[in-house]
Amino acid sequence: MKACGRMMLFFFILLTTTCVAQHDNGIDPEALIDRILAVDRNQAGQLHDVVLEAEYVEGEDDRKNGFCEKVRLVKKVYIMYCEDSVWFHEDYLEYYKDGQLRSEEDLRKEAQERLEKKRKHKILDISHPILRPFHPERRNLYEITYLGVAAERVEGFVCHQFQVRAIEESDTLLNGDYYFEAEAFHLVRVDFSPARLVKKMMFRLKELSMSILYGPADDDIWLPRQFSIRGKGKTAFFFGVDFAGTEYYRNPIINDGLEASIFEENNGGE
Numbered sequence: 001m002k003a004c005g006r007m008m009l010f011f012f013i014l015l016t017t018t019c020v021a022q023h024d025n026g027i028d029p030e031a032l033i034d035r036i037l038a039v040d041r042n043q044a045g046q047l048h049d050v051v052l053e054a055e056y057v058e059g060e061d062d063r064k065n066g067f068c069e070k071v072r073l074v075k076k077v078y079i080m081y082c083e084d085s086v087w088f089h090e091d092y093l094e095y096y097k098d099g100q101l102r103s104e105e106d107l108r109k110e111a112q113e114r115l116e117k118k119r120k121h122k123i124l125d126i127s128h129p130i131l132r133p134f135h136p137e138r139r140n141l142y143e144i145t146y147l148g149v150a151a152e153r154v155e156g157f158v159c160h161q162f163q164v165r166a167i168e169e170s171d172t173l174l175n176g177d178y179y180f181e182a183e184a185f186h187l188v189r190v191d192f193s194p195a196r197l198v199k200k201m202m203f204r205l206k207e208l209s210m211s212i213l214y215g216p217a218d219d220d221i222w223l224p225r226q227f228s229i230r231g232k233g234k235t236a237f238f239f240g241v242d243f244a245g246t247e248y249y250r251n252p253i254i255n256d257g258l259e260a261s262i263f264e265e266n267n268g269g270e
Contacts, residue, residue, distance in 0.1 A: 029146035032160060032185075033134050039185045040131055043221055044081060049258040050223060052077040054090070058245035067244075072096040073110070077249065078262050079127050087263040088127035122171055122194070126212060126224040126249075130190055133164045133174070141173060142166055150179055154188050155213060157181040166195035186222045189213050207232040217252050224249050 058071040074094035080087040092111035095102045102110075117123070133142045147161040159179040166173035176192030191211045213226040230244045 027146070027148075027160075029162075032146065032180075033144075033162075036180055036185045036187075037131070037134060040187075046255075047081050047221055048255045049078070049080045051253040051256060051258070052079075052223070052249040053251045054247055054249050056245055056247040058243060060242065060244070070098065071110075071245075077126075078258060080258050080260070080263060086127045086129065087260070088125060089263045121208075123208075123229070124174075124210065126227055130176075130192075130212065131187065133176075134162075141168070149182065154179045154181075155215070157188050158183075159188055160185075164192075169196040171196045184220075186216075187214050218254055221254060223252050 054075040054077045056071075056073040056075065057069055058073075059067055059069040072094075073092060073096075076091045076093060078087075078089040078091075092107055095107040095110050097106075118125070132138055133144065143165045145163045145165075147163055150159045150161045153159070157179075159181055162178045162180070164174070164176045164178060166175055171194050173195040174192045175195055176190050178187065179189045180186065181188050189211065191209070193207075193209045197206070197208055208229070208231040210230075211226075211228045212224050214222045215225045217223045226249065227247045228245070232242050
């Protein structure tokens with residue numbers, strides 16, 4: 001009976017722990033996470049602010065006709081990294097709809113509508129601290145599983161793969177798959193979605209998935225190169241709404257000394 005009790009206790013601990021599972025012989029997932037966080041801290045110590053040129057393309061994608069562009073936005077993105085937060089601001093420069101350049105007034109309205117939707121549905125952007133689930137103070141909120149070295153290269157890199165799942169359904173937590181390059185432990189790609197979708201009276205999201213690609217910039221600092229979002233929803237009038245968009249980031253300017261006043265208008269950071 002005692003042996004049976006010890007065995008039951010062992011399986012209970014195994015099922016309830018949030019520790020990382022070890023799948024590859026010779027690789028300690030906890031040591032791997034420590035190295036990943038150390039690399040992230042080292043970059044944070046070098047990075048104060050970034051300015052990026054951005055181009056967002058949104059449209060419909062179906063099997064019959066392929067991707068059909070509906071909207072194109074040219075923007076400039078500003079990010080400031082503070083000790084305990086990240087500030088985010090974007091300027092909308094040009095607005096194209098159905099291939100036609102729209103007026104400054106149309107641009108202003110479109111920018112305001114998108115900012116309001118982002119706030120209502122708590123849609124994340126590239127300023128979100130995406131490695132937060134791995135931080136020691138947040139680990140109790142997630143189940144993190146090391147899946148080994150990814151079967152295929154990711155953006156040309158051999159990568160370690162982690163699966164992250166929130167223990168509770170919450171719109172402040174996320175589920176995701178993370179890919180870290182095996183040589184220097186930088187994040188290459190993360191595919192993620194909210195652990196619970198925000199539902200508003202006039203619009204309900206049924207699906208929302210996002211993906212961010214990263215790559216090396218100056219001084220071995222890795223920055224976002226591409227942000228993709230795909231969603232399905234339904235309006236209060238029962239119309240189905242499907243959308244897909246990709247934002248591309250180019251020509252980063254690093255540590256140019258941004259002023260905090262830039263972020264007073266629409267700071268969307270953490």
